[in-house]
Amino acid sequence: MSALHIKKGATSHSAYNLRSNYGDEVERHTLAVIVENEPGVLARVIGLFSGRGYNIESLTVSEIDHESRRSRITVVTAGTPQVIDQIHAQLGRIIPVHEVHDLTSEGPSVERELALFKVAGDGEKRVEALRLADIFRANVVDSTLGSFVFEVTGTSEKIDAFADLMRPLGLQEQARTGVAALSRGAD
The missing domain is CATH 3.30.70.1150 (ACT-like. Chain A, domain 2)
Known part of the structure:
Protein backbone atom coordinates (compact mmCIF):
# COMPACT_ATOMS: atom_id res chain seq x y z
CA MET A 1 0.00 0.00 0.00
CA SER A 2 1.51 3.35 -0.98
CA ALA A 3 1.37 6.47 1.18
CA LEU A 4 -0.72 9.37 0.04
CA HIS A 5 1.37 12.38 -0.93
CA ILE A 6 -0.97 15.24 -0.18
CA LYS A 7 0.47 18.70 -0.20
CA LYS A 8 -0.69 20.91 2.67
CA GLY A 9 -3.44 23.13 1.32
CA ALA A 10 -2.84 22.27 -2.32
CA THR A 11 -6.02 24.08 -3.34
CA SER A 12 -8.74 25.85 -1.46
CA HIS A 13 -11.26 23.36 -2.89
CA SER A 14 -9.47 20.32 -1.51
CA ALA A 15 -10.86 18.38 1.43
CA TYR A 16 -7.31 18.53 2.73
CA ASN A 17 -7.10 22.31 2.67
CA LEU A 18 -5.17 23.02 5.84
CA ARG A 19 -4.37 26.62 5.01
CA SER A 20 -5.55 29.32 7.34
CA ASN A 21 -7.95 31.90 5.94
CA TYR A 22 -5.72 34.50 7.57
CA GLY A 23 -2.26 35.60 6.55
CA ASP A 24 0.71 35.17 8.83
CA GLU A 25 2.00 38.62 8.06
CA VAL A 26 1.96 41.30 10.75
CA GLU A 27 -0.23 44.29 9.90
CA ARG A 28 -0.58 47.70 11.52
CA HIS A 29 -4.17 48.62 12.43
CA THR A 30 -5.82 51.71 13.92
CA LEU A 31 -8.72 50.97 16.25
CA ALA A 32 -11.24 53.57 17.45
CA VAL A 33 -12.97 52.58 20.67
CA ILE A 34 -15.91 54.62 22.03
CA VAL A 35 -16.22 54.12 25.79
CA GLU A 36 -17.97 55.49 28.87
CA ASN A 37 -15.95 58.29 30.38
CA GLU A 38 -15.55 56.84 33.86
CA PRO A 39 -12.64 55.90 36.12
CA GLY A 40 -10.87 52.65 35.27
CA VAL A 41 -12.08 52.22 31.68
CA LEU A 42 -8.73 53.08 30.13
CA ALA A 43 -7.00 50.70 32.55
CA ARG A 44 -9.35 47.90 31.50
CA VAL A 45 -8.75 48.51 27.81
CA ILE A 46 -4.98 48.68 28.27
CA GLY A 47 -5.12 45.64 30.55
CA LEU A 48 -6.59 43.66 27.68
CA PHE A 49 -3.50 44.43 25.59
CA SER A 50 -0.91 43.89 28.29
CA GLY A 51 -2.57 40.76 29.68
CA ARG A 52 -2.35 39.03 26.33
CA GLY A 53 1.04 40.37 25.28
CA TYR A 54 -0.21 42.67 22.51
CA ASN A 55 1.81 45.79 21.79
CA ILE A 56 0.39 49.30 21.58
CA GLU A 57 2.30 51.51 19.15
CA SER A 58 0.22 54.62 19.81
CA LEU A 59 -2.55 55.58 22.21
CA THR A 60 -4.67 58.74 22.40
CA VAL A 61 -7.68 59.35 24.60
CA SER A 62 -10.06 62.28 24.87
CA GLU A 63 -13.63 63.01 25.84
CA ILE A 64 -15.76 63.47 22.72
CA ASP A 65 -19.20 64.12 24.23
CA HIS A 66 -19.46 65.80 27.60
CA GLU A 67 -23.22 65.36 27.97
CA SER A 68 -23.30 61.62 27.33
CA ARG A 69 -19.90 61.15 29.04
CA ARG A 70 -18.25 59.34 26.12
CA SER A 71 -14.57 59.19 25.29
CA ARG A 72 -12.69 58.00 22.22
CA ILE A 73 -9.63 55.82 22.58
CA THR A 74 -7.53 55.55 19.42
CA VAL A 75 -5.12 52.63 19.55
CA VAL A 76 -2.55 51.75 16.91
CA THR A 77 -1.40 48.16 17.23
CA ALA A 78 0.20 45.50 15.07
CA GLY A 79 -0.45 41.80 14.68
CA THR A 80 -1.53 39.07 12.34
CA PRO A 81 -5.10 39.31 11.03
CA GLN A 82 -6.12 36.67 13.60
CA VAL A 83 -4.67 38.73 16.46
CA ILE A 84 -6.37 41.92 15.21
CA ASP A 85 -9.73 40.11 14.98
CA GLN A 86 -9.21 38.75 18.49
CA ILE A 87 -8.38 42.22 19.87
CA HIS A 88 -11.46 43.67 18.13
CA ALA A 89 -13.74 40.97 19.57
CA GLN A 90 -12.31 41.18 23.09
CA LEU A 91 -12.57 44.98 23.16
CA GLY A 92 -16.24 44.68 22.22
CA ARG A 93 -16.87 42.45 25.27
CA ILE A 94 -15.64 45.00 27.82
CA ILE A 95 -18.75 46.42 29.52
CA PRO A 96 -18.13 50.22 29.26
CA VAL A 97 -17.17 49.88 25.55
CA HIS A 98 -19.95 51.11 23.22
CA GLU A 99 -18.32 50.75 19.80
CA VAL A 100 -15.13 49.34 18.29
CA HIS A 101 -14.08 50.31 14.77
CA ASP A 102 -11.07 48.98 12.88
CA LEU A 103 -10.38 52.08 10.80
CA THR A 104 -7.73 50.25 8.77
CA SER A 105 -10.09 47.57 7.45
CA GLU A 106 -13.39 49.51 7.39
CA GLY A 107 -12.33 51.77 4.55
CA PRO A 108 -10.50 55.02 3.99
Missing part, protein backbone atom coordinates in the same frame (compact mmCIF):
# COMPACT_ATOMS: atom_id res chain seq x y z
CA SER A 109 -9.55 57.02 7.05
CA VAL A 110 -7.55 60.10 7.94
CA GLU A 111 -4.72 59.81 10.47
CA ARG A 112 -2.71 62.66 11.93
CA GLU A 113 -0.15 63.06 14.66
CA LEU A 114 1.32 66.15 16.29
CA ALA A 115 4.96 66.31 17.39
CA LEU A 116 7.28 68.87 18.94
CA PHE A 117 11.02 68.76 18.17
CA LYS A 118 13.76 70.67 19.96
CA VAL A 119 16.73 71.17 17.64
CA ALA A 120 19.89 72.85 18.93
CA GLY A 121 22.60 74.11 16.65
CA ASP A 122 24.26 77.13 15.17
CA GLY A 123 25.54 78.40 11.86
CA GLU A 124 24.86 76.28 8.82
CA LYS A 125 23.01 73.57 10.80
CA ARG A 126 20.57 76.18 12.08
CA VAL A 127 19.87 77.45 8.57
CA GLU A 128 19.46 73.88 7.27
CA ALA A 129 17.01 73.03 10.10
CA LEU A 130 14.88 76.06 9.16
CA ARG A 131 14.99 75.13 5.47
CA LEU A 132 13.86 71.55 6.17
CA ALA A 133 11.18 72.78 8.56
CA ASP A 134 9.80 74.95 5.76
CA ILE A 135 9.71 71.95 3.39
CA PHE A 136 7.80 69.91 6.00
CA ARG A 137 5.51 72.85 6.80
CA ALA A 138 6.68 72.78 10.40
CA ASN A 139 5.95 75.79 12.57
CA VAL A 140 8.57 77.37 14.77
CA VAL A 141 6.86 77.64 18.17
CA ASP A 142 9.93 78.69 20.16
CA SER A 143 13.28 80.13 19.23
CA THR A 144 16.40 81.00 21.21
CA LEU A 145 19.92 81.87 20.07
CA GLY A 146 20.88 78.20 20.36
CA SER A 147 17.74 76.21 19.55
CA PHE A 148 14.35 75.93 17.87
CA VAL A 149 11.21 74.07 18.85
CA PHE A 150 9.30 72.92 15.78
CA GLU A 151 5.68 71.78 15.66
CA VAL A 152 4.92 69.22 12.94
CA THR A 153 1.51 67.77 12.09
CA GLY A 154 0.97 64.91 9.68
CA THR A 155 1.11 61.19 9.24
CA SER A 156 3.37 59.11 11.44
CA GLU A 157 5.61 58.52 8.44
CA LYS A 158 6.01 62.27 7.90
CA ILE A 159 6.89 62.77 11.58
CA ASP A 160 9.44 59.91 11.42
CA ALA A 161 11.01 61.40 8.27
CA PHE A 162 11.29 64.84 9.90
CA ALA A 163 12.95 63.31 12.98
CA ASP A 164 15.42 61.38 10.81
CA LEU A 165 16.45 64.58 9.00
CA MET A 166 16.78 66.60 12.22
CA ARG A 167 19.01 64.09 14.04
CA PRO A 168 22.25 65.10 12.30
CA LEU A 169 21.29 68.78 12.71
CA GLY A 170 21.10 68.61 16.50
CA LEU A 171 17.79 66.99 17.50
CA GLN A 172 17.73 67.13 21.30
CA GLU A 173 14.23 66.09 22.29
CA GLN A 174 10.91 65.12 20.80
CA ALA A 175 7.36 64.71 22.10
CA ARG A 176 4.61 63.02 20.09
CA THR A 177 0.87 62.97 20.71
CA GLY A 178 0.06 59.65 19.11
CA VAL A 179 -2.31 59.06 16.23
CA ALA A 180 -5.73 60.70 16.02
CA ALA A 181 -7.90 59.13 13.31
CA LEU A 182 -11.37 59.34 11.76
CA SER A 183 -13.00 57.38 8.97
CA ARG A 184 -13.64 59.31 5.76
CA GLY A 185 -17.04 59.93 4.25
CA ALA A 186 -20.50 60.58 5.61
CA ASP A 187 -20.79 57.40 7.73
Whole structure:
Protein backbone atom coordinates (compact mmCIF):
# COMPACT_ATOMS: atom_id res chain seq x y z
CA MET A 1 0.00 0.00 0.00
CA SER A 2 1.51 3.35 -0.98
CA ALA A 3 1.37 6.47 1.18
CA LEU A 4 -0.72 9.37 0.04
CA HIS A 5 1.37 12.38 -0.93
CA ILE A 6 -0.97 15.24 -0.18
CA LYS A 7 0.47 18.70 -0.20
CA LYS A 8 -0.69 20.91 2.67
CA GLY A 9 -3.44 23.13 1.32
CA ALA A 10 -2.84 22.27 -2.32
CA THR A 11 -6.02 24.08 -3.34
CA SER A 12 -8.74 25.85 -1.46
CA HIS A 13 -11.26 23.36 -2.89
CA SER A 14 -9.47 20.32 -1.51
CA ALA A 15 -10.86 18.38 1.43
CA TYR A 16 -7.31 18.53 2.73
CA ASN A 17 -7.10 22.31 2.67
CA LEU A 18 -5.17 23.02 5.84
CA ARG A 19 -4.37 26.62 5.01
CA SER A 20 -5.55 29.32 7.34
CA ASN A 21 -7.95 31.90 5.94
CA TYR A 22 -5.72 34.50 7.57
CA GLY A 23 -2.26 35.60 6.55
CA ASP A 24 0.71 35.17 8.83
CA GLU A 25 2.00 38.62 8.06
CA VAL A 26 1.96 41.30 10.75
CA GLU A 27 -0.23 44.29 9.90
CA ARG A 28 -0.58 47.70 11.52
CA HIS A 29 -4.17 48.62 12.43
CA THR A 30 -5.82 51.71 13.92
CA LEU A 31 -8.72 50.97 16.25
CA ALA A 32 -11.24 53.57 17.45
CA VAL A 33 -12.97 52.58 20.67
CA ILE A 34 -15.91 54.62 22.03
CA VAL A 35 -16.22 54.12 25.79
CA GLU A 36 -17.97 55.49 28.87
CA ASN A 37 -15.95 58.29 30.38
CA GLU A 38 -15.55 56.84 33.86
CA PRO A 39 -12.64 55.90 36.12
CA GLY A 40 -10.87 52.65 35.27
CA VAL A 41 -12.08 52.22 31.68
CA LEU A 42 -8.73 53.08 30.13
CA ALA A 43 -7.00 50.70 32.55
CA ARG A 44 -9.35 47.90 31.50
CA VAL A 45 -8.75 48.51 27.81
CA ILE A 46 -4.98 48.68 28.27
CA GLY A 47 -5.12 45.64 30.55
CA LEU A 48 -6.59 43.66 27.68
CA PHE A 49 -3.50 44.43 25.59
CA SER A 50 -0.91 43.89 28.29
CA GLY A 51 -2.57 40.76 29.68
CA ARG A 52 -2.35 39.03 26.33
CA GLY A 53 1.04 40.37 25.28
CA TYR A 54 -0.21 42.67 22.51
CA ASN A 55 1.81 45.79 21.79
CA ILE A 56 0.39 49.30 21.58
CA GLU A 57 2.30 51.51 19.15
CA SER A 58 0.22 54.62 19.81
CA LEU A 59 -2.55 55.58 22.21
CA THR A 60 -4.67 58.74 22.40
CA VAL A 61 -7.68 59.35 24.60
CA SER A 62 -10.06 62.28 24.87
CA GLU A 63 -13.63 63.01 25.84
CA ILE A 64 -15.76 63.47 22.72
CA ASP A 65 -19.20 64.12 24.23
CA HIS A 66 -19.46 65.80 27.60
CA GLU A 67 -23.22 65.36 27.97
CA SER A 68 -23.30 61.62 27.33
CA ARG A 69 -19.90 61.15 29.04
CA ARG A 70 -18.25 59.34 26.12
CA SER A 71 -14.57 59.19 25.29
CA ARG A 72 -12.69 58.00 22.22
CA ILE A 73 -9.63 55.82 22.58
CA THR A 74 -7.53 55.55 19.42
CA VAL A 75 -5.12 52.63 19.55
CA VAL A 76 -2.55 51.75 16.91
CA THR A 77 -1.40 48.16 17.23
CA ALA A 78 0.20 45.50 15.07
CA GLY A 79 -0.45 41.80 14.68
CA THR A 80 -1.53 39.07 12.34
CA PRO A 81 -5.10 39.31 11.03
CA GLN A 82 -6.12 36.67 13.60
CA VAL A 83 -4.67 38.73 16.46
CA ILE A 84 -6.37 41.92 15.21
CA ASP A 85 -9.73 40.11 14.98
CA GLN A 86 -9.21 38.75 18.49
CA ILE A 87 -8.38 42.22 19.87
CA HIS A 88 -11.46 43.67 18.13
CA ALA A 89 -13.74 40.97 19.57
CA GLN A 90 -12.31 41.18 23.09
CA LEU A 91 -12.57 44.98 23.16
CA GLY A 92 -16.24 44.68 22.22
CA ARG A 93 -16.87 42.45 25.27
CA ILE A 94 -15.64 45.00 27.82
CA ILE A 95 -18.75 46.42 29.52
CA PRO A 96 -18.13 50.22 29.26
CA VAL A 97 -17.17 49.88 25.55
CA HIS A 98 -19.95 51.11 23.22
CA GLU A 99 -18.32 50.75 19.80
CA VAL A 100 -15.13 49.34 18.29
CA HIS A 101 -14.08 50.31 14.77
CA ASP A 102 -11.07 48.98 12.88
CA LEU A 103 -10.38 52.08 10.80
CA THR A 104 -7.73 50.25 8.77
CA SER A 105 -10.09 47.57 7.45
CA GLU A 106 -13.39 49.51 7.39
CA GLY A 107 -12.33 51.77 4.55
CA PRO A 108 -10.50 55.02 3.99
CA SER A 109 -9.55 57.02 7.05
CA VAL A 110 -7.55 60.10 7.94
CA GLU A 111 -4.72 59.81 10.47
CA ARG A 112 -2.71 62.66 11.93
CA GLU A 113 -0.15 63.06 14.66
CA LEU A 114 1.32 66.15 16.29
CA ALA A 115 4.96 66.31 17.39
CA LEU A 116 7.28 68.87 18.94
CA PHE A 117 11.02 68.76 18.17
CA LYS A 118 13.76 70.67 19.96
CA VAL A 119 16.73 71.17 17.64
CA ALA A 120 19.89 72.85 18.93
CA GLY A 121 22.60 74.11 16.65
CA ASP A 122 24.26 77.13 15.17
CA GLY A 123 25.54 78.40 11.86
CA GLU A 124 24.86 76.28 8.82
CA LYS A 125 23.01 73.57 10.80
CA ARG A 126 20.57 76.18 12.08
CA VAL A 127 19.87 77.45 8.57
CA GLU A 128 19.46 73.88 7.27
CA ALA A 129 17.01 73.03 10.10
CA LEU A 130 14.88 76.06 9.16
CA ARG A 131 14.99 75.13 5.47
CA LEU A 132 13.86 71.55 6.17
CA ALA A 133 11.18 72.78 8.56
CA ASP A 134 9.80 74.95 5.76
CA ILE A 135 9.71 71.95 3.39
CA PHE A 136 7.80 69.91 6.00
CA ARG A 137 5.51 72.85 6.80
CA ALA A 138 6.68 72.78 10.40
CA ASN A 139 5.95 75.79 12.57
CA VAL A 140 8.57 77.37 14.77
CA VAL A 141 6.86 77.64 18.17
CA ASP A 142 9.93 78.69 20.16
CA SER A 143 13.28 80.13 19.23
CA THR A 144 16.40 81.00 21.21
CA LEU A 145 19.92 81.87 20.07
CA GLY A 146 20.88 78.20 20.36
CA SER A 147 17.74 76.21 19.55
CA PHE A 148 14.35 75.93 17.87
CA VAL A 149 11.21 74.07 18.85
CA PHE A 150 9.30 72.92 15.78
CA GLU A 151 5.68 71.78 15.66
CA VAL A 152 4.92 69.22 12.94
CA THR A 153 1.51 67.77 12.09
CA GLY A 154 0.97 64.91 9.68
CA THR A 155 1.11 61.19 9.24
CA SER A 156 3.37 59.11 11.44
CA GLU A 157 5.61 58.52 8.44
CA LYS A 158 6.01 62.27 7.90
CA ILE A 159 6.89 62.77 11.58
CA ASP A 160 9.44 59.91 11.42
CA ALA A 161 11.01 61.40 8.27
CA PHE A 162 11.29 64.84 9.90
CA ALA A 163 12.95 63.31 12.98
CA ASP A 164 15.42 61.38 10.81
CA LEU A 165 16.45 64.58 9.00
CA MET A 166 16.78 66.60 12.22
CA ARG A 167 19.01 64.09 14.04
CA PRO A 168 22.25 65.10 12.30
CA LEU A 169 21.29 68.78 12.71
CA GLY A 170 21.10 68.61 16.50
CA LEU A 171 17.79 66.99 17.50
CA GLN A 172 17.73 67.13 21.30
CA GLU A 173 14.23 66.09 22.29
CA GLN A 174 10.91 65.12 20.80
CA ALA A 175 7.36 64.71 22.10
CA ARG A 176 4.61 63.02 20.09
CA THR A 177 0.87 62.97 20.71
CA GLY A 178 0.06 59.65 19.11
CA VAL A 179 -2.31 59.06 16.23
CA ALA A 180 -5.73 60.70 16.02
CA ALA A 181 -7.90 59.13 13.31
CA LEU A 182 -11.37 59.34 11.76
CA SER A 183 -13.00 57.38 8.97
CA ARG A 184 -13.64 59.31 5.76
CA GLY A 185 -17.04 59.93 4.25
CA ALA A 186 -20.50 60.58 5.61
CA ASP A 187 -20.79 57.40 7.73
